[in-house]
Amino acid sequence: MADDRHDTIESLLVEGRTYPPSAEFVAGARVTDRAMLEAADADPEGFWAGQAAELLTWFEPWHTVCEWDLPFATWFVGGKLNVSYNCLDRHVEAGAGDKVAYHWEGEPGDTRTITYAQLLDEVSRLANALKALGVEKGDRVNVYLGMVPELPMALLACARIGAVHSVVFGGFSADSLRDRINDAEAKVLITGDGAWRRGSVVPLKETADEALAECPTIEKVLVLQRTAHGVPMTEGRDVWWHDLVPAQSDDCPPEPMDAEDLLYLLYTSGTTAKPKGIMHTTGGYLTQVAFTHKYVFDLRPDDDVYWCAADVGWVTGHSYIVYGPLTNQTTSVMYEGSPDHPDKDRFWSIVAKYGVTILYLAPTAIRTFMKWGTEFPERHDMSSLRLLGSVGEPINPEAWVWYWEVIGGGRCPIVDTWWQTETGAIMLSPLPGLTTLKPGSATFPLPGIGADVVDTDGASVGVPGGGYLVLTRPWPSMLRGIWGDPERYRDTYWARFDGKYFAGDGVKRDDDGYFWLLGRVDDVMLVSGHNISTAEVEHALVGHHAVAEAAVVGKTDATSGQAVAAFVILKAGVEPSEALVGELRDHVGNAIGPIAKPKTILFTEDLPKTRSGKIMRRLLKDVSEDKALGDTTTLADPGVVESIKSRYLAQPGGDDE
Ligand code: 6R9
Numbered sequence: 001m002a003d004d005r006h007d008t009i010e011s012l013l014v015e016g017r018t019y020p021p022s023a024e025f026v027a028g029a030r031v032t033d034r035a036m037l038e039a040a041d042a043d044p045e046g047f048w049a050g051q052a053a054e055l056l057t058w059f060e061p062w063h064t065v066c067e068w069d070l071p072f073a074t075w076f077v078g079g080k081l082n083v084s085y086n087c088l089d090r091h092v093e094a095g096a097g098d099k100v101a102y103h104w105e106g107e108p109g110d111t112r113t114i115t116y117a118q119l120l121d122e123v124s125r126l127a128n129a130l131k132a133l134g135v136e137k138g139d140r141v142n143v144y145l146g147m148v149p150e151l152p153m154a155l156l157a158c159a160r161i162g163a164v165h166s167v168v169f170g171g172f173s174a175d176s177l178r179d180r181i182n183d184a185e186a187k188v189l190i191t192g193d194g195a196w197r198r199g200s201v202v203p204l205k206e207t208a209d210e211a212l213a214e215c216p217t218i219e220k221v222l223v224l225q226r227t228a229h230g231v232p233m234t235e236g237r238d239v240w241w242h243d244l245v246p247a248q249s250d251d252c253p254p255e256p257m258d259a260e261d262l263l264y265l266l267y268t269s270g271t272t273a274k275p276k277g278i279m280h281t282t283g284g285y286l287t288q289v290a291f292t293h294k295y296v297f298d299l300r301p302d303d304d305v306y307w308c309a310a311d312v313g314w315v316t317g318h319s320y321i322v323y324g325p326l327t328n329q330t331t332s333v334m335y336e337g338s339p340d341h342p343d344k345d346r347f348w349s350i351v352a353k354y355g356v357t358i359l360y361l362a363p364t365a366i367r368t369f370m371k372w373g374t375e376f377p378e379r380h381d382m383s384s385l386r387l388l389g390s391v392g393e394p395i396n397p398e399a400w401v402w403y404w405e406v407i408g409g410g411r412c413p414i415v416d417t418w419w420q421t422e423t424g425a426i427m428l429s430p431l432p433g434l435t436t437l438k439p440g441s442a443t444f445p446l447p448g449i450g451a452d453v454v455d456t457d458g459a460s461v462g463v464p465g466g467g468y469l470v471l472t473r474p475w476p477s478m479l480r481g482i483w484g485d486p487e488r489y490r491d492t493y494w495a496r497f498d499g500k501y502f503a504g505d506g507v508k509r510d511d512d513g514y515f516w517l518l519g520r521v522d523d524v525m526l527v528s529g530h531n532i533s534t535a536e537v538e539h540a541l542v543g544h545h546a547v548a549e550a551a552v553v554g555k556t557d558a559t560s561g562q563a564v565a566a567f568v569i570l571k572a573g574v575e576p577s578e579a580l581v582g583e584l585r586d587h588v589g590n591a592i593g594p595i596a597k598p599k600t601i602l603f604t605e606d607l608p609k610t611r612s613g614k615i616m617r618r619l620l621k622d623v624s625e626d627k628a629l630g631d632t633t634t635l636a637d638p639g640v641v642e643s644i645k646s647r648y649l650a651q652p653g654g655d656d657e
Helices: 003-012 023-028 035-042 044-055 083-096 116-132 150-161 174-184 204-212 283-296 315-327 346-354 363-372 397-407 486-494 534-542 578-591 617-624 638-650
Strands: 064-069 072-077 100-105 111-115 140-144 164-167 188-192 195-197 200-202 220-224 238-240 262-267 277-281 305-308 331-335 358-361 387-391 414-417 451-454 465-471 501-509 515-520 524-527 530-533 547-557 561-570 600-603
Touching: 003 397, 035 044, 044 064, 044 072, 044 283, 072 283, 083 116, 083 150, 083 315, 100 116, 111 116, 116 150, 140 150, 140 174, 140 204, 150 164, 150 188, 150 262, 150 315, 164 174, 174 204, 174 262, 174 277, 188 204, 204 220, 262 315, 277 283, 283 315, 305 315, 305 346, 315 331, 331 346, 358 363, 363 397, 363 547, 387 397, 397 414, 397 534, 451 501, 465 515, 486 501, 515 534, 524 547, 524 561, 530 534, 534 547, 534 561, 534 578, 547 617, 561 578, 561 617, 578 600, 600 638, 617 638
Parallel strands: 100 331, 140 164, 140 188, 164 262, 188 220, 220 238, 305 331, 305 358, 358 387, 387 414, 561 600
Antiparallel strands: 064 072, 100 111, 195 200, 262 277, 451 465, 465 501, 501 515, 524 530, 547 561
16 A cells, blocks of 8 residues: 555544535535434324335325334335336336446446336336246245346346245355245246356356255246356246247236235345345335435436445345335446456446446455455546445444545545345435544434334433444334244344334444444353453454454353454465464453453454355354354355364364363
8 A cells, every 4th residue: 555545544543533524515415404304203204205205106195104013014005006117117208218227247348238218128028927937916936146137127027017026145055045935935936047256157057956956836947048058957947038038028017016015025144043034015115215225325316326236135235226226217337246356456447437426335345455455446547436335234444444545535425324134224324415424333313213222121221322223113114024924023123122123233322322333232242241242352353454354253261251262364465473463462452451352363364254245253153162063054155164164173272272
């Protein structure tokens, strides 16, 4: 890194430094005062009804805004609409058919530009093809594809005919796919021959075939050709997309759906137990997704080129690659492959090529880019960027400041957005034209959202204070339950604190009332009677100049109950050594207190992560305690944990000292 840049970042990291919105940003921003927050707070239902009417087109109006029979909410009861109509037809009818919906770039470098009119045409054909395969309203359709335009098309085609989609991330194993198909009792699977990832073929069809050997409900499989590497087709069951879809009519009237009809199931990333089929419905979901997309990203639909670099296989992709952006008639970028193919500047070349103005990333990606160094973003002109977003994990201040300076050029507000598969849409986030930012804080609840911090008895802790994050009133895009298991829904989210939704995250509020997320409460360690959050120790570790990324778990310890075990990825060019272990232990001791010093530190090249980039601490805990590994099916790369395990057990002091 150039020395002046290093100095700038160091100076920005001064504790307590805040970032008010610049006058230039405020001048063009959608929200610059508290009027909307206050109105929403005074009358949340009236506020959401206003948004539903303004942002969506309804075939028939609702008669009741919200019915709340704790823990079951319904929104816009009696209203009728169609999601694909809202995402496509109405924009074409309004004359925006030639506007680009997606600039798509394949990993090998092939590109496609898809307008709203073309997308409507393709979605209608696909919807007719699904009907031809026997799909009816209410049926479940599983989708197992890479990041190709046909993936959003598949979601929209289901929505068009009232089928329920259940997307399984294209990197998941045959077992994960099988379990999710069987839980949803899906009738049709949409998949492909393969997907491109890091220059190689991800064998989707072979994996799907393995899963389907044990999926009795699947009748037909629609197969998209992408990699053309030659895959087996099962006679009578498998149909090539190119044989069926183009031959269909491009006229498929959108099915009028009830506001509370099921739109999709999405299985949670499963960092803990058995995956849950989270249920999202139609009217409330689309309202809140469109609202948050418009106001959190301060959208200017005529000028912005928006890129959410997540995968459609997780909720961020559902809400902020497909439904939010299309409802708001946005021009988006979609990229198929990995960020280091053919080189580590791929993302930045895409930003420059399409003139991306809004970029939405996960902290895990940002930390990876930090590890690779500034030379890659510095190769490209990224002056088109005007707003940056972060989602998926707490972002540590070092990564925030790096994102601010190196990617945003010190000019772009960063919206740190807290939400969950279960919440459907962003819940806590800055409003970029209003909120003064603090690096590492998701700041405040958005308009219409009730959030609080409570202690173990469910009592509000006030400001400042720390405890459990809860949501205090229903919101339109909230999950409607867990598929097939209403009791588990009640137990998981509503049983812990009476009348409140428990998010599972720990949180602190500072003197100014800002929310600071501390990670999952399952990840809190108890060391000699002291609660220490894994996120705090991880933040301390990545605050050391040698460390790129860190994961921390509490391992069972005979003397202290639990001991802190750390897994550390060093920055490029830093050599691991015993001296560095000592230095890092002292560094944590100084930052938090001697009690938080890791007992063991293992240097590693990689960490076990889910496909959405979340560290699977549960598996690291198994490693640190030398236990059989729990469910590894949701890992991005199952090899990583095995290799950490063998090295962990080999290291001096890796066992109990
Ligand atoms: C959207 C998504 C949800 C969990 C959530 C929390 C963590 C997400 C965060 C964040 C701190 C943020 N999380 N965003 N933690 N700051 N801005 O990630 O959904 O995959 O269901 O995960 O992710 O722990 O409870 P999902």
